[in-house]
Amino acid sequence: MPTAPQTTDELYEELQANQRRPYGRTRTVTAEELVDAAERFEETLPLVRALLELQEAYTYGSEPRKSPVAFARLLTLFDEQPDVFDENLRHLVFWRFKWVASALRALPEIPRTSLRQWLTEMRERYEKAGLGLQPYYGQAYRLAAHVGEDTDLAFELWAARTRTPLSDCEACEISERALYHLASGDDERALRTWEPVLAGKESCQEEPARSIAHALLPLLRAGHTDRARELHLAGYRGCRRNPSMSGEVGRHLEFCALTGNEARGLELLAENRNLFDEVDSPLELLDFLNGVEVLLRRVEQLGHGELPAAGFPGRTWTVTGLRAEVHGRADDLAARFDARNGTTAHTDRRGARLGRAPLLEALELTLRTRRLDEVAVVPGVPVAAPAARAVAAFPESLPELVARARALDEQGHPDARACWTELRTRVTAPDYTHPDDPAVGPLARLRADLLADEASRRGERDDFTEAAALYEEAAGLYDDAGTPAHAALARAHAVLATAEIPPQTSARAASETPSGLPADGAADTGDTDGIPAEVAALTAAHAAMVRLHAETSGLAPYQEARLLRLRATALGLRLQASRSDGHVAAVLHEVGLLHDFATRHDIPGQIAGALVLRAHTFAISGDLPAAAAETDALLDRLEAHGPAWHLPRALGLRARLRLGAQDAEAAHADLGEALRLAADWPADAVDTARLHGDLAEACMHLGRPDEALRHLTRSAELNLRRGDRFDAYCAYSNAATLSVDLGRVEDCIALLDSLLAEPDVAAGEPDDRLVAQLRLTRARALRAGEDLKAATTEFLALAAESAGWDDDPGSHAMIAAETAVLLAEADEFDRAREAADQALAAHARDPRHEALSNCLRELARLQARQQGSDGLAGALAFLADAGRVAEGAHSAGYEAHGRPLDSALAYEYGRVHAYADAYEDALAALEKALALIGEPGPDNGRAGEWAECVRFAAAMEGVYLERPAPALARLDAAVSRLTALGHTEETEPLTSLAARLRDEE
Structure with missing residues (x-):
């Protein structure tokens, strides 16, 4: 707090502001400061209200040691100055006797006799005040359940009594009754009891999140797996990172561990690392640590004890190390509670949890399926996907393995990559000794081969700068090894990779990449003598490769074919960049050279490559019938002569052409067959990720969104495994948007929470606009899920960030407009007005006519509906803005995709005046709307x-x-x-x- 409140009005304003903060250290510290400030006033009432806020902050901030102290001061004031407490404040004082009882139970150092003494005082106070004793018996039952003695009798004494105004809310009492039945071993009765809470009919601040956490395992045992999955997603979001619900977080971790979702469990553990440090309640901490240990034991049992795990602050942990630490601390806490209580209840309950066997081998919890071997992945480093088929065992002899790798590489066979990976492992081993074998050649040659393979992988992930550097390094090693033909081929690859570096980074990379392209900064400006930089770079790359080809002698046929393929590819990429009909003939000429050469030398892979390039060329030039004919010819050849690993890509190409021709059914069939054949080959070799992405598009055209969602997530997973994170995040973003459209809001939020927690995303490494899109989709999902507070917080943050997007004011206009609507829904119309003004200012620079008009009309409707005639002026101001937007759209010749802006505006004038009881004005506006329609x-x-x-x-x-x-x-x-x-x-x-x-x- 910058300055202490100087008046009681200022104090009350600060208290209200603090109550809007989430529970945690900031709210608690501010509440402590406000109590100090309240003590300076002569009046007692400000201190009473400040102490109430402080006790609430302690209670829900998981600080049970301090909550009774604050209440003791409050109770003293109540006894000394009862007239200060009106009926509402009196109610709060008696209500919070229960909070103190809960706080004392949570502290093992408080003797059992003291717990009973507090309950006795609570009973005496209630009786003296003429209050019903059901709340007292409720606390007596909770103590019995905590201790593990006389539980049945205590339950009957509580549950049979009539509720009073001081009883816990219906949701909390339902939860307690269900937990009693659960502890008695009656899952079905517990679930029946819980149903009103789990269904959302009864709720409170911590419900249904608390009940959901306890109901997950009973739901699984009863066979309700889909319900358990849905509730896990919704319930976890209600308790994550919350110190006062750390025990519930632990139960979600346990649920993950027992359903084959150990990787998600570790992810959630990392998200809740703050709980190791912030939970000051020993009872909550024990519950949390029990769930953590269940998860860590399961990960260890699966052989992944070396994985990193988020744990207590101050050091890094592995799963094994953290489990040992958690085990010791949890054992100690359970023993302390049992020593205080004189029973073994907590040790027994802990043992039962740790001894549970998995309930399901695998339950798909989220749209993002992860394995334990992906948990420690470094962003950008590919993960080996599960093999679709077994590759032949690698020879133990290094010369034989080298020979196999090179032979497969000459054919372009997909299995070559696995051989290079195995060779890389052997060559980089500390004890590696290079064989003196002419068939293998010098170490420089083998290292060059490995560098070329790595460069190829980088290029597939669009990391062209690194690919070019690696190819150039490989070329130097090939020179050192006395293999000039290999060096020339590597340099040709480097030249093409350099030309593919995006214009905004090519100038920076010029000093790090090989020569052969213009280095005058033209690429950085984006234009050279009227020629786009990308087109100029590819033209120069083709010329450089032609020269390199002419100057290199001794090329083997497969090497010459590859050079021809690179030349044709460069011109194909140029055509794709320019979309110029004048570039078509040059591509077809180069493709013809490649096809003729490959046919003369019987190189099947390059014959197929030539046919693919020809089909692509016709497609890019807009000649879809010719492209389809070429693709059909390609498929006929592949089916007759191979190579078989080209079939999935060829089918994918034909499917895309069919999608372009609006034949989604045929495209779907082609892609289904492509994926069936792709299962025989490594995913990278046949671009399985793209096949799934294309199949998702076909499914959407066919009205099969659920099937499309599965293929989108599969595409994203495959892209992640090969290190292509940008494409993966794009696919996941599309999946998230689609899941909201399908009403799967919690799926969307869980997916995006997982992505936004990725180390590279948290570090700001990916494209900032892509990350903003993920956050925007999440905010919209929160709004769709009616979590307006969280949605508004995210929208406000995005609006503030997007205000600095000078290159994209239109996006800021949309984000600010949506933010304004959310603020209006929360009755914060002054802030909504500010956000709307930001949107209008951005719209003036980059118009968003229809969307902004829709938002402004919605703002007017909300203000008129919620404030009636008092809000009419503000509503009409929003409509006036919408009118100016409509006029601007008309002047710009903009046609709305939905309702025409002018008639929609007139209708809204009618609705706004109706809400303000101005019926004649409303009728006049509607008459105008009818005329416009x-x-x-x-x-x-x-x-x-x-x-x-x-x-x-x-x-x-x-x-x-x-x-x-x-x-x-x-x-x-x-x-x-x-x-x-x-x-x-x-x-x-x-x-x-x-x-x-x-x-x-």
Whole structure:
């Protein structure tokens, strides 16, 4: 707090502001400061309110040692100055006797006799005040359940009593009754008892999140796996990072451990690392540590004890090390509670949890499936995907392995990559000795081979700068090894990779990459003498490769074919960048050279490559029939002569062409077959990730969104495993958006929470706009899930960040507009006005006519609906802004995709005036809207909008202005017109209103 409140009004304002903060150290420290400030005033009431806030901060901030101290001061004031406490404050004092009872139970150093003494005082105070004792018996039952003695009797004494105004809320009492049945071993009865809470019919600040955490395992044991999955996603979000619900977090970790989701469990553990340090309640900490240990034991049992794990601050942990530490601390806590209680209840319960066997081998919890071997992955480093088929065992002899790798590489066989990986492992081993074998050649040659393989992998992930550098390094080693043909081929690859470096980074990379391309900074400006930088770079790359080809002698046929393929590829990429018909012939010429050469020398892989390039060239030039014919010819050849590993990509190409021709069914069939064949080959070799992405698109065209979602996530997973994180995040972003559209809000939020917690995302390494899109989708999902507080917080943060996007003010306009609507939904219209003004300023620079108009009309509607006539001026100001946006759209010739902006605006004027009880003005606005919409026709698509406007105008006229005759005439005429045009469905609301008006006459 910068300065202490100087008046009681300022103090109350600070207290209200603090109550809006999340529970945690910031709120608690501020509450402590406010108590200090309140003590300076002569009045007692400010101190009472400050102490109430402080005790709440301690209670929900998991600081049970301090909560009773704050309450003791409050109780002293209550005894000494009872007149200060009105009925509400008196209620709060008696309510919080229960908070103190809970706090004392959570502290093993508090003797059992002291716990009973506090309950005795609570009973005596309640009796003296004439209050019912059901809350007292509730606390007595909780103590019995905690200790593990006389639980049944204590339960009956509590549960059989009538509730009082000081009883815990319905949701909390339902949860306690369910936990009693659960402890008795009756899962089914516990679940029946819990149902109103789990279904959301009863809730409070901590419910249903608390109940959900305890109900997960009973749901699994009862066979309700889908329900358990859904509740895990929703419930975890309600308790994560919350110190006062650390025990519930532990139960979600346990759930992950017992359902084959150990990797997700470690991810959630990392997200909740703060709990190791912030939980000051020994009882909550024990519950949390028990869940943590269940997870860590399971990971150890699966052989992954060396994995990193998030644990107590001050050092790094492995799973094994953290489990040992957690085990010791949890054992000690359980023993301390049992020593205090005089029972073995906590040790027994702990042992039961640790002894549970997994309930399911695998339950798909989220849209992002992860394995334990992916937990410690460094961003950007590929992970070996599970092999689709077994590769032949590697020879023990290094010369034999080298020979196999080189032979497979010459063919372009996918298994070459596995051989290079094995060779890399052997060559980098500390005890490696290079064989003196002419067939292997010098070490420089083998290292060059490995560098070229690594460069190829980098290029596939679009890391062209690194790929070019690696190829150039390989070329130097090939020179050293006396293999100039290999050196030339590596340099050609380097030249092409350099040309593919994005323009904004190519100038910076020029000093680090090989020569052969212009280095005058043209690429950095994006234009050279009117020629786009990318096109100029690829033209120069092709020329450099042609020269290199001419200057290199001794090329083997497969090497010469590769050079020809690179030359054709460079021109193909140029055509793709320029979309110029003038570049088509050059590509086809180079492809013809490649095809003829590969045919003469019988190189099947390059024959197929030539046909692929030809098909791509026709497709890019817009000649889809020719592209389809070339692809059909390619598939015929591959099926007859191979190589078989080209078939999945070829089918994928034909599928994309069919999608372009609007034949989604055929495309779907091709892609399904491509994936079936792809299972025989490594995913990278056949680009399985793209096949899944394309199949997702086909599914969307066919109206199969659930199937599309599965393929999107699979595509993303495969991209992640090969280190292509940008494409993976894009696919996941699409999956998240689709999941919201499908109503799977919790799936979306869980997926995005997982992605946003990735180390590279947290460090700001990926594209900042992509990360912003992920966050924006998450904020929209939170809003769809009615978590408006969290959604608003995220939107406000995004609006602040996007305000600095000088290159993209339109996106800021949209984010600020959505933020304004959320603020309005929370009745914060002054802040909504500020956000709307930001959106309008950004819109002036980069218009977003329709979307901004929609938001402004929504803001007006919200203010008028929630404030009535008091909000009319503010609502009309929003509509005036929407009017200016509509005028700007008209001047720019913009056509709205939805309702026309002018008629929608007139309709909103009618609705806003209706909310403000200005019915004549509302009717006039609706008459204007009807004129703008125009009379409906049989096919003009305006019938629904026109009918709704007629209904609204008739309601204003007949119901609110009490002029039923003209309203009925309006309705009857509209019904007749719509019926004559065949729009019978649109007449139903009109006939219903007409019947109502006639009944009231």
